[in-house]
Amino acid sequence: MPADATRPGAPPPPDEWLVAADGFVPKERYTDPGFATLEHERMWCRVWQIACREEELDAPGAYAEYSIGDESVVVTRGDDGALRAFANVCLHRGARLVDGPGCADAGTLRCPFHAWRYDLDGRCIEVVDAEDFVALPADLRLPRVRAEAWGGFVFVTLDPDAEPLADFLHPLPEVLGPYHLEQMRLRSFLTTVLPTNWKAAVDAFNEAYHVQGGHHQVLPFVDDVSIAYELLGKHAHYGRLPGARRALRPSPRLGIPDDEVDEAMILRAMVAGLGGAFLGEERALVDDLIEVGPPPGQTLLGAYQERRMALLSARGLDVSGLGADQMTSVEDLYVFPNVVGPVYPGSAILFRARPVPGDPDHTIHDTFVLEWPDPAAPPKPAKRRSFPDWQARDWGTLTTQDYENVARVQAGMKSRAFRGLRLNPRQEVNLLHMHRTVDEYLRAPAATGGGR
Template structure:
């Protein structure tokens, strides 16, 4: 299942990597147990005893905050007969975990503290515990890794901590948390958000305000990103594919389309700001700069630290792919992250979380996190662009199974992040 077609083409990805159980099992054995992955946000375990169960394929890990404030993780299996110690999320009252089956007790770091009728057992190891999983935090995320010998988290993430420092992800909080199930391999779902090549095919309605052609792609050792790099600049111009003459470009219409089309990332006041600037009738070419400067002021006036941004980043996203399974746009002040996991060991199904994060306003009351689950993605309207993506993702998975299809022929520039993902997966599977 190495990448390359019969002609030695390196940009060919055999379809088995997406549809075969054998490859899914290789990932289950070699990738997932050895890679850092985002289990939850720190804000999900704010107090001692709070826990989140992180499930991945057929594995379950508990993330628990202990009395000292430390976040620990361990395999969710009782050292007696394997019962899962906790499900979902919640809080261990009284600072201890009790297995529901025979009542063994655990400290919040996974150490066994009491074995019922211990004297009847042959001597048990003194350090009996639920097996630890490494847990390290960055940017407000709790990462876990089942491999005790894995590289440190910051080495794995490099250079994302530097690249993303101005966005202060650690200051962001959930605006919403929604989960659904999609009928496709987890990688097919990630791929759908990791390139701009499909904009002209699937989302042509946004071409009037999206210059898809000048999107750039950059791969790091493990992760990658795309956007108007290096500073994620957005130029206020339609796609060159539309062939609109410079004199005919309507900047006001483009700016309005941008802030309404990407509604989630732009708040109501910012839409009002666009209305105000548009009606001020600025000379040609000045509208975007004026909006960017005002948006920066607006964020600063809310007490946010915007010192790390250049003005022209105010209308741009940096679309970051956090290997292996998180992707999404990060804006000044907000971020949308898609976390995609295999649904059990089924190569044709995945679980997708949509996390919308934002800098909370100082005067806003803390929001109660509500996690919503949709067993079928069609149960809800996810917005026009995402509905197009979701509808298409199932077609991709079905189409790949065709006897007339051997593998993916990727565009070496615009789909370079996808190719890179497969090469990094191979590092885990074959090295």
């Protein structure tokens, strides 16, 4: 890569790094440190990205830290209730002010090195032995970083000239509005490091083409062949079946005729395969329906859909924007560039992948588990937990299968015999869309700095 390739006004990226007209994706996008550097300067420093959940900043003085590459941002809740974000760096000698989430001591952020203090508006309010300094600016402030919220998530961007968040997300808010993500609460937050590139970690959750190979146990209740894919601006989703086909049905690969479909088996397989996505009452509902049977004139799946809708409504979820089929289907969401995962009525599991600075072969992988709160038992604040060794924890069958496969992908890409990805133009269209959107950023001039 040319030495000045990441500076404003630099030449465009080499053609051999870009997605070809026929959709061929060069492997260097996953393996080359030079590509990772270019990607950071021209894409990561310009896009909106999820930093944390709003409920993690539930009181004045609460803060969360978000890092992307070598950049770190601290997001705070001010005394006025407003969200603000700043570069997480002391203006004295560059020490990071905070590590992880917390609450500001007496409403201030204190540098752990020399004890300079900043208020929640970013203003430096104390310099120890200030009289010793010469020409210290009177109005010393942390550089601001733009922050906005949608769906209960706090987004930040390092680019002061980035488009408004609403424009960046369009049309996702309209598509996902009926699920009311903003009213869900964080049940758990898990972090690990995977031996793969961040894009490979996103890829694994952004298509159903791999279900027949990597998750064969869900084929009894997932029609992986007929799943529809839809591009939504920079983003995408999949999961809705076209036409009038049922949302919950065996894969055609199993060859089960429609008149031989066992609905009880489907419901049992669904709960076993997606157990983490269901509330305890929902799992009990399945057991009860299978034991007692549906009311006369109703199918087992129809009765389950009706009762699940009533259960969620009793919990306070506005289900008016959801249909019966959505009670037994999934919106697999992709938020460009790095968040992907299933959204269900009443819950969601979203995965966030971030590059490890200077290392394209590893990614920081975060899991947000959201659920609709029980009005009778308000949820306790979720603690962030970190597992540096991904193999030291049981992630559940589905996620573990994906983690194992993305490790295989990164290892295999090192082979001289492998030159790049040949994607299925229908079932892997979301992956191709991601790469082409990344290329739009790579072809544009680099961002000039973070915050203001």
